[in-house]
Amino acid sequence: MIAVAVEFRPRKIRTVAVVSAVFLVAVFGVVGWLLGDTPTGVIFRTSDQVAMVLLGVLLAAGVLLLARPRVRADETGVEVRNVITARRFEWSEVLHVSFPDGASWARLELPDDEYVSIMAVQAVDREHAVAAVRALRELHRAARG
Template structure:
């Protein structure tokens, strides 16, 4: 089973989901702003509040679209909705994407589990499975643990 490892650095992100979110963000901003400008009875302050609300809603969708997992020679950076965490390869014990999981979970050497929203089966299930397998293969190939040294 000599699966070809991806060339590093590699970025995993939910491409279709990201495209849907960014398109929706742009559409919401344009529609609400257009409505605000077309309504003649609105004061300038009210129009500004419409535009501000549209920008806020678009910003939330853009934050949802920023999720990714970046693997490079020294480790993995997991960018979730509001957080970013850098991991060395040795910290990743297991990469899991079980049936029904909303995204990949990384089991870490400190006993915790980190969700990696950048690989999620939502719209593109087969793509997410392939990405999870690639990240798992990278983690297994890169995390060299010393013999006799036990994690725990």
């Protein structure tokens, strides 16, 4: 039986990204709060403390970008959203769904020796990655006939 639509996101990196983001905001928040009370003779103003907290928030937002990858596929095509970019491919454009030995993530093989990495399907997710590649291959095979 063929799944009508599937969606996969990385698991381990999402957990690591969320924990790291919370840690960064907490650390920079504490450092910002403690900046006002230093015996070093340096005068830190409220704006310096706020800037320190905002720096932590910006760094946390950057780390959370690692949790953004997603792959959605249905009988007509596949949408790959990586850290910054998102692209949709019809199954007729895709030659193969592969996961090369030693690679960190799966990829779509395209004509002219091109490929697109699928960062949502990562090797560290093991069984989840295997299930994702199998589901994508099944949809590809069904669409290509």
